[in-house]
Amino acid sequence: MKNTFGQSVAITLFGESHGQAIGAVLDGLAPGIKIDESYIRTRLSLRSARSNISTPRSETDQFEFVSGIHNGVTTGTPIGIIIPNMDTKSRDYQRTEHLLRPGHADYTAYTKYHGYQDIRGGGHFSGRITAALVCAGAICMHALEQKNIFIGTHIKECAGIPDDAFADYRSNAAELEQQIKEISTKSFPVLNDIQGELMQEAILNAKNELDSVGGILETCVLGIDAGLGEPWFDTLESVIAHGLFSIPAVKGVSFGLGFDFADKKGSQVNDSPVMNNGKISFLSNHNGGINGGISNGMPLLYQTVIKPTSSISQSQPTVDILQKKNTTIEIHGRHDPAIVHRAGEVVNAMTALILCDVYALRYGTDWITK
Numbered sequence: 001m002k003n004t005f006g007q008s009v010a011i012t013l014f015g016e017s018h019g020q021a022i023g024a025v026l027d028g029l030a031p032g033i034k035i036d037e038s039y040i041r042t043r044l045s046l047r048s049a050r051s052n053i054s055t056p057r058s059e060t061d062q063f064e065f066v067s068g069i070h071n072g073v074t075t076g077t078p079i080g081i082i083i084p085n086m087d088t089k090s091r092d093y094q095r096t097e098h099l100l101r102p103g104h105a106d107y108t109a110y111t112k113y114h115g116y117q118d119i120r121g122g123g124h125f126s127g128r129i130t131a132a133l134v135c136a137g138a139i140c141m142h143a144l145e146q147k148n149i150f151i152g153t154h155i156k157e158c159a160g161i162p163d164d165a166f167a168d169y170r171s172n173a174a175e176l177e178q179q180i181k182e183i184s185t186k187s188f189p190v191l192n193d194i195q196g197e198l199m200q201e202a203i204l205n206a207k208n209e210l211d212s213v214g215g216i217l218e219t220c221v222l223g224i225d226a227g228l229g230e231p232w233f234d235t236l237e238s239v240i241a242h243g244l245f246s247i248p249a250v251k252g253v254s255f256g257l258g259f260d261f262a263d264k265k266g267s268q269v270n271d272s273p274v275m276n277n278g279k280i281s282f283l284s285n286h287n288g289g290i291n292g293g294i295s296n297g298m299p300l301l302y303q304t305v306i307k308p309t310s311s312i313s314q315s316q317p318t319v320d321i322l323q324k325k326n327t328t329i330e331i332h333g334r335h336d337p338a339i340v341h342r343a344g345e346v347v348n349a350m351t352a353l354i355l356c357d358v359y360a361l362r363y364g365t366d367w368i369t370k
């Protein structure tokens, strides 16, 4: 039963979708980090991304810091974050309480918690819990930006519709930086807004067909130092993958060219080092900024696959766990026809938490404020 992640900077998540509140404990952050509440509110609003392509559940995400922050800065002790749940409609779930929702954690949670789990709104497995993660991650993301480390995630693909690619770091670093800053404030984070319109149309079409769609997020981190990551088992790739796979609906993670490496030749994908003014960089970045599990100083680049939302209103076969018989289910609660645009902010938050952790492991807790 492990709800804590991170070694030096660690987050613990708690709460259920329809419980009194959700929250997080963020431990190990340096003292003296400035808290910008309006920045945190912006990041939370990007996760909630309210519109006709998202759930009608309307949470204001009024976060409260109950410890670890005084006079607008971190004290260095555990930061307690509480976000009350305001807009719960548990009645939606009572009708189907004993029916295992396909694609959800209903059966697996039942096997693990013997039926004692809070199933309302997906309970502890709900995407709702990610609001607390985003709140904690925003503290880290803001602190990293003061160190010139910028995280940006775009929707690389949604419902099979592609976005443009990130600008090339070597030939166009300024444009890449501009792109990252722009997408990190967009509620539908795409590089090409025309493609974004097509994606949103596809999401609406899926909604009208009582269905849902998925997609691929791509994250780029600029400004990261070489030398981060702990081989063998806490390589930078493995901790990032660990964090990302903890996010509900994430079903794939790849780095750099990822699965596209498979049909390439070494000569096409080797990243050659080059010396420039006494500093090493690389002629290409097919490995996504990581070799041997350690950052090489190039931008981090990785992809996260988000599955189509499981809750759909079409009739689907399932099992009534109480009566132990086969039946069908139609899910009529309030749901997102796609999660991918909201999950981008969760990926940013998780990335920020991980980077604060790996930097603290290498350079000590106070690195972030020096």
Ligand SMILES: Cc1cc2nc3c(=O)[nH]c(=O)nc-3n(C[C@H](O)[C@H](O)[C@H](O)COP(=O)(O)O)c2cc1C
Pocket (backbone or CB within 6 Å): 055, 103, 104, 105, 122, 125, 126, 127, 128, 130, 247, 248, 249, 250, 307, 309, 310, 311, 312, 334, 335, 336, 339, 342, 343, 346
């Ligand atoms: C921000 C966010 C919002 C989500 N909203 C929904 C939703 O409205 N409906 C749904 O079926 N799943 C939603 N999910 C995903 C489910 O929580 C997840 O698919 C489910 O718990 C099963 O876990 P798994 O897909 O990781 O196996 C959301 C996930 C995230 C990250």
